Amino acid sequence: MLTTDFPLGSPCWIDLGSPDIPATAAFYGRVFGWTFQEVPETGGYGFLQLDGRTVGALGHLDGGARSAWTTYFRTADVDATVKAAEQSGATVRVPPMDVMQEGRFAALTDPQGAEFAVWQAGNTVGLDAVSEDNTLVWSELHTRDQDGGFSFYHGLFGWRVENFEPSPGMNYRVISTAEGDQQQTSFGGIAPTMQPEQPSA
Template identity: 70%
Template sequence: MLTTDFPTGSPCWIDLGSPDPAAAAAFYGAVFGWTFQQLGPEAGGYGFLQLDGKTVGAVGPLTEEGARSTWTTYFKTPDADATAKAVEQAGGTVRVAPFDVMDAGRMAQLTDPQGAQFAIWQAGSTTGLDVVSSDNALVWSELHTTDQEAGFGFYRTVFDWRSEKFPAPGMTYLVVSTAEGDQQATSFGGIAPIMSEGQPPSWTPYFATEQVDELVRRAQEAGGAVLMAAEDVPEVGRIAWLADPSGAPFALIKGEPRQGS
């Protein structure tokens, strides 16, 4: 289960790159009830998405030429420079070399060998998100990739993750956990095949909700699209896949995500 203890290798932050951060914040506010806390001019348009005053994510303008709007998952590391080097040695790419974010921490933006983008975070004054694993907050991170075994092998090399196979409908799903602690208790995400031909490998956040169908309705009314209609998955829960008005995918889940989706 994802917790704000944020052990090494676990998701600790998410942010959205958007062509219109204010419009994106308004969309997610309509769906989840989040508010947008705009940071100062030095942040370049970046701001926090909050629920009851606690940060559940962030949004900012797209900074890379040709980039598509997407959510980025950040994984906790005690040493961003060493992890970036390990990524290169394991066949990944360092898109943005490690740099300090004022006193908040140190980060880098990376791409795995199959093409999925992610980031790493070395905590300074900011450890990570204020809230996870509760309603309208991040509860699960899922990698869709062209090669599950190779994909997991890369992250195992970099973060020493563990995996457990789960026979999901129509595929074998890999549930991933951090290096230390009870394997089931420290699971935070999964690795699955790409959902459709032409889908780029990517990490997608799942947000917890007791009202999957209601949030799907809100998203559609706010201009979002349904990528996979709400459905019940045995031994998992009720899930749906959506895209915001700029095309960034995200998912909803009601239930226990440890066993995959």
């Protein structure tokens, strides 16, 4: 289960790029009761909050780009993680950079084509609330290559895996952080894509 302790390798932040921030904020406000608090001098980036606690973030996306959520995984050293990811076949979309005093991040695309980001904590460790109603509770990777997907992230974060079959013929993999009780630290899964042409995400 996700907790706000955010052990290394766990999801610690999510954000969404949108070409229309007010419309997107209004949509999630209706669905989850989230409010949007813009951060000054960030070009429109701001926090999605529930009862005053940050549960995600929202930023501007240039027209024509596909709007999508990005999951950030906590690391002790962004630069070392990026180097290891590149050596394992990942592509760097945004090189390591500081976010004021809050932390350091980079954005990557894994060898299967799924986009993700990594976060090294400064003043901000992660979200204020998870595993509650209307907050982040689970993260999944959908990929045509489950073995390759797990191998890549295991190399970066030491993830552990437990296989099970939720329905006949479907192999689902529950993932956990490297340390702690494996079931208690599970936070997501790796599932096969539903269609052969479906991109990893």
